[in-house]
Amino acid sequence: MASNLTPPHNRGMTVLDREAFKAEWTTLAICSPSTAVKQLTTALEDKLLNVSRIKSVVPVNNNAEKKYILLNLDIKDIKEALNDTQLELIKDYDIVPYRFQVDYDYWTTEQVLYSVMPEGDAETPSSFTTTGHIAHVNLKPENIPFKSLIAQVILDKNKKIKSVVNKTNEIDNTYRNFQMELLAGKDDMITELIVESNTSFPFRKKMSAVLNLIFPKYIGIRDYKQNIAGDVMAGVGPFSIPAVKKGAIVYANDLNPSSYQWLCENIELNKITSNISTYNMDGRAFIKKAVKDLYLESNGTKFFQHFVMNLPATAIEFLDAFKGIYKGINISSDLLPMIHVHCFTRSADPIQDIKQRVCQIMGGPIDAAFCNMQMYHVRTVAPKKDMYCVSFRLGPEVAF
Structure with missing residues (x-):
């Protein structure tokens, strides 16, 4: 096994001095x-x-x-x-x-950053996520004095990276935009990502949709062909566009005008000319309008099989839009749509916590609101904060 050399200690360095790493x-x-x-x-x-x-x-x-x-x-x-x-x-x-x-070029990102962080730091801030040419770091408060150095090292050691950004604590409550601080590199927040099925997504890093840019890890939909889905918080189209390519018909909506603009551009970029309709409106209004539009367009012969709500910070609050959504529409209970909603929970009993919140917002009892319920742990986003996707068929007591 190869032995590892260690770089000179430069504890407390906040401005990168590459010469100091010669050994x-x-x-x-x-x-x-x-x-x-x-x-x-x-x-x-x-x-x-x-x-x-x-x-x-x-x-x-x-x-x-x-x-x-x-x-x-x-x-x-x-x-x-x-x-x-x-x-x-x-x-x-x-x-x-x-x-x-x-010299400096020999050392890895982690080795350089370890050598400058104050002794005793439990974690070296060398990890980041990449989207196109953009590296996104989530710095802890103790790392902030070193943020410029950290970003420059990441830029130096990763030739495909051209910009390094950090998420600030400021969030636009209307559109859930996380503000991004440019730490190093070019101020170019438009990039392109090729994901599943050769789907291209140019996007702006400052948009909320960046959090769901790649095809979501778990939605709950098993078969896309011939299915009709409503994407309530579509962002730039990370679910909608691949779903159409898999054979689904999608009604895609996002309230954020910038996300909507890029959703439309992404549809054109991916040469999609049919089977997708786009909306730029509030999620609750979209759910009601999409159901009405599909019913009228199909002369009452087609209905949604799925509604996807992939904005975990707030999506669960929009479930009240399904109250009475099919009142006066001739549809059997077994054709009511499956709802796939992402949400966060900090509860020690996440299943019970999410059930109670969903049923409280939808105004229906658990048995009625959770027909064929499935729950999937998507990921842990922070200590004691987990993301789940819960899938259930809309119950007739709520729908009608």
């Missing part, structure tokens, strides 16, 4: 004819320098006929480290000290 090591080397290298390296296999990305055999200056065979850093005395057979093999060769240097 030098000295090890013992066997000066050998090139013709003997294979025999020696085979015999000394467990004694050779074993450091990541540092070669154990290097040229002697520009002399092609001689090589240095570098030994492990912990070998200080050849006679103690090698056995008799190995010593016999090298007895006619010079043993010399060999110095090798590494």
